[in-house]
Amino acid sequence: MAKTKLRKAKTRVLASLFLLTTAATLYMIYIITLWENIENLLRFIVVIMLLLFLALIFALSLRVFFHGKKKLFFFLVVGQIIYIILLVFLAFNVHRIYSALFQVTSNTVIYSSSIVTINSPAETIDDLTDGKIGIYDSERSIAGYEIPKEVIAERNLTNEIVYLGSYTELLLKLDEEEIAYAFLPTDYPMMFSELEDFSEIIEATRIIFTQEKEVAITREGRQFNLEEPMTFLLMGIDSTADDISRGSYNGDALMVVTFNPKTLHVTMLSIPRDIYVPIACFDGERKNKITHAAWYGDDCIIETIENFLEIDIDHLVKMNFRGLVNMVDAVGGIEVDVPYSFCEQDSRSRWGEHTVFVKEGVQHLDGEQALALTRNRKNNTARCGYGVNWANDFVRGENQQLVLRALLEEFKKIRELSKVQNLLEELATTTETSLQTNEILSFYNVFRDIIIQTRVDSIEDIMTIQRLAISGYDRYIYDYHPPTGRGMRSTLYNFVPYQASIEDVREVMMINLGLKEAPKLEAFSFNVNEPYEEKIIGRGTYNEPAIELLPEFKTRQQAENYAKQHNLRIEVNEVENNGQYSNSQIISQYPNPQTNLEYVDKIVLNIAAEKEEKSLDCLIEPEQENCLFPDLVGRGYEAYRAIRQKHNLNWIEQEISEGDAEYDEAKAGLVVEQNIAPGIDIYELADQEIIITYMAKKIEDEIEDEPEDETEEA
Numbered sequence: 001m002a003k004t005k006l007r008k009a010k011t012r013v014l015a016s017l018f019l020l021t022t023a024a025t026l027y028m029i030y031i032i033t034l035w036e037n038i039e040n041l042l043r044f045i046v047v048i049m050l051l052l053f054l055a056l057i058f059a060l061s062l063r064v065f066f067h068g069k070k071k072l073f074f075f076l077v078v079g080q081i082i083y084i085i086l087l088v089f090l091a092f093n094v095h096r097i098y099s100a101l102f103q104v105t106s107n108t109v110i111y112s113s114s115i116v117t118i119n120s121p122a123e124t125i126d127d128l129t130d131g132k133i134g135i136y137d138s139e140r141s142i143a144g145y146e147i148p149k150e151v152i153a154e155r156n157l158t159n160e161i162v163y164l165g166s167y168t169e170l171l172l173k174l175d176e177e178e179i180a181y182a183f184l185p186t187d188y189p190m191m192f193s194e195l196e197d198f199s200e201i202i203e204a205t206r207i208i209f210t211q212e213k214e215v216a217i218t219r220e221g222r223q224f225n226l227e228e229p230m231t232f233l234l235m236g237i238d239s240t241a242d243d244i245s246r247g248s249y250n251g252d253a254l255m256v257v258t259f260n261p262k263t264l265h266v267t268m269l270s271i272p273r274d275i276y277v278p279i280a281c282f283d284g285e286r287k288n289k290i291t292h293a294a295w296y297g298d299d300c301i302i303e304t305i306e307n308f309l310e311i312d313i314d315h316l317v318k319m320n321f322r323g324l325v326n327m328v329d330a331v332g333g334i335e336v337d338v339p340y341s342f343c344e345q346d347s348r349s350r351w352g353e354h355t356v357f358v359k360e361g362v363q364h365l366d367g368e369q370a371l372a373l374t375r376n377r378k379n380n381t382a383r384c385g386y387g388v389n390w391a392n393d394f395v396r397g398e399n400q401q402l403v404l405r406a407l408l409e410e411f412k413k414i415r416e417l418s419k420v421q422n423l424l425e426e427l428a429t430t431t432e433t434s435l436q437t438n439e440i441l442s443f444y445n446v447f448r449d450i451i452i453q454t455r456v457d458s459i460e461d462i463m464t465i466q467r468l469a470i471s472g473y474d475r476y477i478y479d480y481h482p483p484t485g486r487g488m489r490s491t492l493y494n495f496v497p498y499q500a501s502i503e504d505v506r507e508v509m510m511i512n513l514g515l516k517e518a519p520k521l522e523a524f525s526f527n528v529n530e531p532y533e534e535k536i537i538g539r540g541t542y543n544e545p546a547i548e549l550l551p552e553f554k555t556r557q558q559a560e561n562y563a564k565q566h567n568l569r570i571e572v573n574e575v576e577n578n579g580q581y582s583n584s585q586i587i588s589q590y591p592n593p594q595t596n597l598e599y600v601d602k603i604v605l606n607i608a609a610e611k612e613e614k615s616l617d618c619l620i621e622p623e624q625e626n627c628l629f630p631d632l633v634g635r636g637y638e639a640y641r642a643i644r645q646k647h648n649l650n651w652i653e654q655e656i657s658e659g660d661a662e663y664d665e666a667k668a669g670l671v672v673e674q675n676i677a678p679g680i681d682i683y684e685l686a687d688q689e690i691i692i693t694y695m696a697k698k699i700e701d702e703i704e705d706e707p708e709d710e711t712e713e714a
Helices: 002-034 040-067 070-104 142-154 167-175 196-204 290-296 298-309 321-330 367-375 393-411 417-427 437-442 444-453 499-512 556-565 637-646 699-705
Strands: 108-117 133-136 161-164 181-185 206-216 230-237 251-260 265-271 276-278 287-289 315-320 334-338 342-344 356-358 361-365 431-433 464-468 472-478 491-497 569-575 586-590 602-608 650-656 671-674 689-695
Touching (some): 070 417, 108 142, 133 142, 133 167, 142 206, 167 181, 230 298, 251 393, 251 499, 265 393, 276 298, 276 491, 334 393, 361 367, 556 569, 637 671, 637 689
Parallel strands (some): 133 161, 230 315
Antiparallel strands (some): 108 206, 586 602
């Protein structure tokens, strides 16, 4: 009886362990099958070995069951327990890597829109008063138009809706109290972080409601073929949040990489964030700095780049500040020959104790320092005591390429599975790519060969990397598009590219993509005594005329001559003149000065109408009741006193005495400043302060002017 119970107990143990072993084996086989196109022969062999091992365990279990060998039973039980633990441990960790890799790939993007106010007492959307609500008037904008329309419908908001042409206009109207609420992308403070004119407005705003919307990423017509050349857009965004899937942002770093898997040739082009190009999703495709295209989603910035470079972007890799920091730290840092010493904000855009310092020369950089190098484009000497005046978008683009090269060098050194796992898990929430998991895995074979061949040599000895750049010039341009009435209506810094530089860059990329044949190299020479300097295609001097901007007109005649010369229509409107302006003085012009002339077909001038001439100047006839206020500057103090005695107004004298620092002996006794412009009807100044500043006479002059004491002579 006891033997029967023992036999049944052994049977249950063996059966349970075998079921667990089978489950662990099948789980491991499932995990192996996920790694599509990775070492297919090796994966097949491993699967066969796992099945054979499972069959062996089954055979040994049967032997123990029928023959009851105690030692074999003991070793089989202990061995299966160890084997199950090992299989589960390996499968779990390999699956973690795959899951992290899967999370990096993205089929959707989350847009977020918020109701923002300044002066409304509302705390939630349920507290909204009857004030006007402003939304962005563009059906292509998900955060600015689509989500707001959905919120208005879902919440049955009856407020008057005001459609405005830009996010900046929404903020301005909110500040001017022309609207009570505005729908803005939730991350609007980061969007406007570099527009100093809006800093006070941003600080005054507050969010009272937020709604998100998940939108599927469309990939119509896009096919993946690892054997054909491909183009990547690497986008670094200045969102300080850890989760990249939420919020609007600026495209802080843009790099277009072409890769030819047949030749292992790579081209890298850093696109300045302020480059002035047509924006695909703007009405009329008006030109603007490319960083603003990122406000309207990935599709907008991809289409914009495709249009001006005339190439297709096959794949997008997007990373925020924390993503680069995590990536560099996960590989143990990178080694870079830093071109200059500088300091920069940290990944949370903080200064003070969080300031990041980087020294010139070969340095081992951690994540924060690597990010600082990719971001720096300004002289921050005032903050840290050192820096350079020549840091700009060009330099930053070169620094970004230095960091990318250094990262590639570190990637090829990775041998531990745990490092790969940590790297992917760190990037899971801070990085997104349009590549699917199986597409990413397809790169394994290419990079395996590269890693094998570059264990000793530099990665550039196997994979040739051609650096590209776009040359251009600086311009401050008034951001307004007269044909559509859209724009920020403020003067912004832009980097205007030379078209010939873009064409040179485009040609090299097309050659690498196999879209154009490379020109034959007719001659090649070098001098061993001269150090080799890498040629950067697209950089250089290009003899192209600068874009023409509308000038600020000083006179009507100047504007009319300009309009005739440039074949523009002109309209002149006379505005009632209350005496503040001289006759025919230009009060305002449309479009504003520094507007791109490419978009101008008509000039509108508002000029001061001819004002009624008064009979006399008060300086000539102070007795005249209805006279014009004169220009007293340069006149004697006595002339001013004559007018003051006749006209009882709010006069204020300011004397500059002989001992004062600003005293000028040459102007002694003269009026040197007045706060009222000449030509204004003096009766209109009854409620104003009239401040007259004059230079006092020298003391000796005053003594000479005193009459003799006749009493003393008598």
